[in-house]
Amino acid sequence: MRPGDPVVCGRSGVGAAGRRHLAPRRARQFPGQAPQRTGSAALPLQDPKAAAREPERAVTGPDMRGALVNAHTQGRYLDDPQLRVVRERAEGLDVPLHLHPADGVGTPHVMEGHPELTGPMWSRGTETASHVPRLVFGGVFAGFPEAELLLGHMGEGLPYVLWRLDSRRGFHNHHGVELARENPSEYLRHNLCITTSGVCSAAPLLRALLALGPEHILFGTDHPFEDMATATEFLRTAPVSGANREKIAHLDAERLLRL
Numbered sequence: 001m002r003p004g005d006p007v008v009c010g011r012s013g014v015g016a017a018g019r020r021h022l023a024p025r026r027a028r029q030f031p032g033q034a035p036q037r038t039g040s041a042a043l044p045l046q047d048p049k050a051a052a053r054e055p056e057r058a059v060t061g062p063d064m065r066g067a068l069v070n071a072h073t074q075g076r077y078l079d080d081p082q083l084r085v086v087r088e089r090a091e092g093l094d095v096p097l098h099l100h101p102a103d104g105v106g107t108p109h110v111m112e113g114h115p116e117l118t119g120p121m122w123s124r125g126t127e128t129a130s131h132v133p134r135l136v137f138g139g140v141f142a143g144f145p146e147a148e149l150l151l152g153h154m155g156e157g158l159p160y161v162l163w164r165l166d167s168r169r170g171f172h173n174h175h176g177v178e179l180a181r182e183n184p185s186e187y188l189r190h191n192l193c194i195t196t197s198g199v200c201s202a203a204p205l206l207r208a209l210l211a212l213g214p215e216h217i218l219f220g221t222d223h224p225f226e227d228m229a230t231a232t233e234f235l236r237t238a239p240v241s242g243a244n245r246e247k248i249a250h251l252d253a254e255r256l257l258r259l
Contacts, residue, residue: 040068052085065257066095070102071128079138096148101128129156141187142180154204155194159211195220200234214244
C-alpha cells in the first residue's frame with residue numbers, strides 16, 4: 001500500500017484494514033526466500049483499535065519493520081486521545097512510526113489562489129512539520145519517552161528551527177504547557193529520526209547533522225518521485241566523513257528498523 005493511498009486517508013478504515021494483509025500474502029508466494037525489501041505497515045487510523053493491532057501483526061512477518069501514518073487522518077493527529085492505543089502498541093513493540101506527508105484538511109489562506117504551493121512543493125511539508133511540535137507540546141513524547149518517529153525530506157525543515165522553538169517557548173511563557181524535558185528541541189533530538197528522501201543537497205544535510213547528529217539520519221530516495229541514481233550519487237559524494245556516510249547509508253537503518 002502506498003503512503004498516500006486515499007483508502008488509508010478516507011472516511012472508513014474498512015478498506016485499509018481489509019488490504020493490510022497484502023504484503024504478507026505476497027511474501028508467502030516465495031517460501032524460503034529472504035525478503036529483498038522491508039517496509040512499514042500502513043495503519044487504518046480511522047479505526048484506532050484495528051490500527052493498534054496492525055503493527056504487532058505486521059512486524060511478526062518477514063518484511064515489515066515499522067508502521068506508517070499520514071500527516072493526519074480526517075483532521076485527527078497522533079496526539080488525539082483516541083490514538084493513544086496505537087502509540088502504546090508501537091512503543092511496546094519497539095518499532096518506529098513513519099509520519100508521511102499529506103494534504104491538510106483545508107487550504108491555508110496564505111496559499112489561496114496559488115495551487116502551485118499546495119501539495120509536495122510546500123503545503124504538505126509545513127503540514128507535516130507542524131505535526132511534530134504538536135506531539136511535543138501535546139505530551140506524546142512525555143507519555144512515551146522512547147517512542148521513535150521517522151520523518152522524510154530531511155526533516156521537513158525542522159532541523160533549522162530547533163533554537164527558535166526553544167527561544168519562543170520561553171517568550172510566550174509556555175502557554176501553561178510544561179515539558180518534562182527542558183526544551184522542545186531535546187525531544188526532537190531524542191525521539192526524531194529523519195531521512196534524506198527528496199532532498200539531494202549538501203547544505204540541509206550538513207545542517208541536519210549539526211542539529212540532530214549522524215545517528216538520527218537515514219538514507220532515502222523518495223522513489224518514484226525522485227531519481228534513485230541522483231540520490232545515491234548525492235550520498236556517495238556528500239561532504240561528510242566516511243563514518244557518518246556509513247551511518248546514513250545503512251547503519252542507522254539497521255539499528256532503527258532492527259534489520
